[in-house]
Amino acid sequence: MTLKGARRGGLILALCLTSGLVCAFVFVIIEQLTLPPTDLAYGMELSSTFTSPFLLGATVFWGIQAGLFAFPFALSCLRDRNLFACYLFVTATVLAEICIVTPVLGPLGFLGAFPTVVWALFYCKSSNSKRFRLKSGTHRPMNTGETENPKD
Numbered sequence: 001m002t003l004k005g006a007r008r009g010g011l012i013l014a015l016c017l018t019s020g021l022v023c024a025f026v027f028v029i030i031e032q033l034t035l036p037p038t039d040l041a042y043g044m045e046l047s048s049t050f051t052s053p054f055l056l057g058a059t060v061f062w063g064i065q066a067g068l069f070a071f072p073f074a075l076s077c078l079r080d081r082n083l084f085a086c087y088l089f090v091t092a093t094v095l096a097e098i099c100i101v102t103p104v105l106g107p108l109g110f111l112g113a114f115p116t117v118v119w120a121l122f123y124c125k126s127s128n129s130k131r132f133r134l135k136s137g138t139h140r141p142m143n144t145g146e147t148e149n150p151k152d
Contacts, residue, residue, distance in 0.1 A: 011083065012074050013067075019091045020067030024059045027098050027110045034103040062110070070117045077125035085131045090120040 032049050035042045041049070050056050078086055097116040102109025124132050 008083075009075060012078060013071050015083065015087050016071045016074050017064060017067035019087065019094070020065070020070065021060065021063035022091065023066060023094050023098060023113055024063030024110070026095055027102060027113075028055065028059050030099055030102040030109065031106065066110075066113065066117075069114060070121070073118055073121045077121040080134055081124055081132055082134050086121075086124040089124060089132070090117060093117075093120040 028049065029046060032041065032044065032046060050059075074090075094113045094116050097112055098109050100109075101112050105112075
């Protein structure tokens with residue numbers, strides 16, 4: 001693997017972890033805002049929600065787990081793809097799923113994020129949209145050890 005490939009892999013890992021943490025925190029916020037009145041935490045302010053070390057630790061833990069889950073799929077699907085456009089699309093898709101499903105099904109909103117991220121990544125990979133493709137000349141294919149013009 002070249003240095004450029006390692007940097008790209010590191011960038012993809014950082015984007016996956018960032019997106020996982022953002023999605024985990026948004027899930028907790030949506031869950032807090034949609035609690036039923038019978039719940040003991042109903043009416044608690046959002047600022048006091050994250051002062052609980054248990055909840056904060058669990059949110060960070062599951063956000064990192066989500067990012068690590070997405071990383072191998074992202075590494076595979078985002079080869080020769082525009083990372084910024086794909087990152088925005090995948091994160092927006094997962095956030096939309098969390099915001100739609102969580103008020104209705106509660107914790108399944110976060111669990112539904114896992115198949116959603118896989119779908120969104122495969123969509124980026126298979127899409128012919130210009131916004132997901134790298135501009136020509138901005139990325140060279142990874143060196144596989146073979147020469148481009150083999151001599152006979």
